[in-house]
Amino acid sequence: MLALVTALLLLPAPATAQPASNRLVERMQAIDPATATPAACEERIAQAPALNGPDLFHASAICFHAGRLVEGSFLLNAGQTRSIADMALIVPATRADSEKQAELYGFIYFSAGGPGSDEVFRDPALRARFWRLYDAWSPAFGPAYDPGWNARRSPDAAAYRSAIAEISEGRRRQLNEIARLYADDAYYALHRRMQELQARTQGRYVEGTADYDLSRDLDRQMNERAVALGLRERASPPEPGDQSLPPMPPASPAADETVQPAASDPVSRRCAEMAERMTIAAESQIARVLVTVSPTWGVIWRADLTGGRDPAMRFTCSARTTASEPLGEGPGAIAPLPDRPPAASGTTLTVSATSPPAP
DSSP, rough: HHHHHHTTTTTTOOOOSSOOOOOOHHHHHOOOTTTTTHHHHHHHHHHHHGGOOOHHHHHHHHHHHHHHHHHHHHHHHHHHHHHHHHOOOOOOOOHHHHHHHHHHHHHHHHHHOOOSHHHHHOHHHHHHHHHHHHHHOOOOTTTTTSSOEEEOOOHHHHHHHHHHHHHHHHHHHHHHHEEEEEEEHHHHHHHHHHHHHHHTTTTTOTTTTTHHHHHHHHHHOOOOOHHHHHOOOOOOOOOTTOOOOOOSOOOSOOOTEEEOOOOOOOHHHHHHHHHHHHHHHHHHHHEEEEEEEETTTEEEEEEEEESSSHHHHEEEEESSSSEEEEOOOOTTOOOOSSSSSSTTTOOOHHHHHHHHOOO
């Protein structure tokens, strides 16, 4: 699951408010209630194994319009599961395809990331019907499958099925926790107040306002209630003198790092794919790569991304973090990586924070 979630971090972060235009939102809003009948919902249920993420979300909206809460919730969660697998595993071919993938991510983030109908997850009988549909769903995948964008590279069927199984299991854990929280009247009352606040403000809060303070207070109370129910752990304050890691590895190699040429470890492979996706989105290229091992961070994969529409960037990636920073010149700037990294494995770098290692 970590690799799948990390892959989604390649997509542009959503803005603080819902974008003014999203074709997926517009598609949902264009549904004619007169045609969103129970029969239309049943038709979408039968088609669910073949539908991609956007089509599953559209089918979910049809079922909700038809008053079919169980079916709408199933299709919503199937859409989330299918979309996460597609975004993580199917590499877009061009910048335009990358933008379509980012649009799907933004749609889920702002409009389609919830569990579905509260009623379904508060009622054991409705919830049992939901799980029968979700557990029986087996999304089809093959050479002709279209996720909604053109693909540069796709996984094989076995890898795709494995990802779907992993994502589905994670979603099951989340939904079971949600059901337990919704079953608690105290938590559910706080949840409803938060829903009402979000509906009234469209999720936009300005620090220092009463709505902002209320949202923070409700969130605190909900977390405390979840802790009291044994469903979450209370965050522990840092121990005195705790020397935690900095938020990410340095953009320039440190003196205690050793070079690992032609690295093929899992971290390097994942980081290389992430950099590839960034170049697709920016229409740039990977100019230079340096892989090192740090006693603090383990494998660190760095690349300079140049050309395209954006300024030249240093992409720094480890097992736990990713970061992008602009390259520059002059004192304190991030200098380019060497065109030719040292050939000997285990070479210790003797560089400053602002100078590239010698080729």
